[in-house]
Amino acid sequence: MATIAVDERPPAGARGPGGPPGRSSRRRPGSRLKRRNTLIGWSFILPNFVGFAVLTLVPVITLFYLSLTSWNVFGAAEWVGLDNFARLLRDGSYHTALTNTVYYAAFHIPLTLAASLGLALLLNRKLRGVAFFRTVAFFPYITSIVAIAVVWNMLFSPEFGPVNQFLGALGVENPPGWTTSADWSMPAVILVSIWRDMGYYMLLFLAGLQTVPAELYEAARMDGANGWQRFWNVTIPCLRPTTFFITVMLTIQSFKVFDLILVMTNGGPGQSTLVLSQYIYAKGFVENQFGYASAVAVSLFLICILITIFQFLWNKRRDA
């Protein structure tokens, strides 16, 4: 890491930062140099860190305080202890939001993982034009949620939408009502989010596939392994670090899902697509119950952090 320039000259400004003071140097100049170095180091980080601390770290800490108060926009925050959390336990809408979020995550994580790995394997070839197809697959990820949501809502339109016309042509008798039906709204949202996200994770998988040593495939082929066996016994084990990283990212992304749902279904019909983030938004910014909304936010925060920690520990145990 730290390359220390060992030179015979007496220490001047030329010393590597953090390096041990030279043999001939007295204590005072060395420590002054060190202090100077620390100050310069901080000066690099400070412009970004001030913004980061004020806008991220402080709000995260304030969140916990707010969740213990009953604050609406008017008046001062009143301390209520754990009342907000007790209310969470009884709140039917909160339970619905939590269940829906888990429902979304339970399908979004594995299906996106499979779709992006499939795409990556398909596009990890040296064929002419493959770069074009990679670009195509990634494109949905960088287009705006609002445009995507409105287009898909039209495609999913129950009577005249192309999706149901296609299903009708395949002979499906009663095609689903998609975003207008309480049973099908969540599957519709999940389909759209897989379509949108898979290109991004495909890129991560493609980067991971470059690290798989070609000799392993050669050796497996020599041993007579077919394509399927090579996939399970070479590709999958070698991709494990990538798969782990993607799973962690996908999990956080799934639990905080918000904007797509807000624009596509606004939580409906009924509460069929109400998710945690949206409940925070509704309680906070629509009903001005900042204290209670913060308690919901704390639960989202804890879910994300705990699952991430659990995933890291589990991964460590498997590595050992």
Next chain:
Amino acid sequence: MTTVPAVPATPGAPAAPPSTPSSTAAGGRPLRPSRPDAGPARLLGRGLGYAAMVLAAAVILLPFAWMVISSLKNNNQVFTVPVQWVPDPVVWQNYVDIWSRSDMTTWLKNTLVLSVAVTFLQVVTGSFAAYGFSKMHFPGRDVLFLAYVGTIAVPWQSYMIPQFIMLSNAGLSNTLWSIMALQAFSAFGVFLMRQYFETIPDSLCEAARIDGMSEYGIWRRIMLPLSVPAIASLTLLTFVNTWNDYLGPLIYLRSPELWTVQLGLKTFIGQYNAEHALIMTGSVLSVLPIALIFMLGQRYFVEGIATTGVKG
């Protein structure tokens, strides 16, 4: 590149080397068959591969095709049975009407101002901090970096309320400054730049220090010029993110003259919810700048995501 016609290889004739595209050099000169399984099976596999790719691309692009096609139709032609995939007649009028029926000009202007400002701040402060994290050694550095890493697992939605209260108290809500503050200091920029700086050998900085260059000089004259690809990646990704952000503007920007494209488009949809063709025109206009940027710099998007993703 010369296009090489795919000649079907005859397995029974080893004297004539099969000349499939992959076993042929760019100049069209046939090479010896390097793959033992080159032959009809391989050609078939290639054909199936292309078929699968074309199919996947068609499914992925279908919504965009629908968007563009519908924007070129009369409103009553958008939903028809069966779907009319070629607009007849091609109606350009929507692209004229949208400017008078909506505040598209204001929205585009606001979004552009925000995206440029945020991107500039993010790239400058991000690369500056990344230098401190990557090339300097001082007490407290690793703890700080851990704070940055930790926030990856913290969804913005969980602290948007305290953040909103703070920015409101500072008098910044309902100003464009709030969105700049929100987006400009994310941990992402620090990360991406740090990952890239780590690949630049420390010995370069050491040499510059010995020559008496200050740390700021090293950042400015050595690290920045060497990390142009990473800066390009960060610029493009930040620009696109800010352009597409919907939630930040939704919470902070209430006055219509401050609205961004995303927020404006959403309101427009609510107001004219039966004007499908016009809505699709607005959607095309909101995606178009991003599509252009993406086509020009797609290499940097891909590289940027690969560096932060896997090595991080």
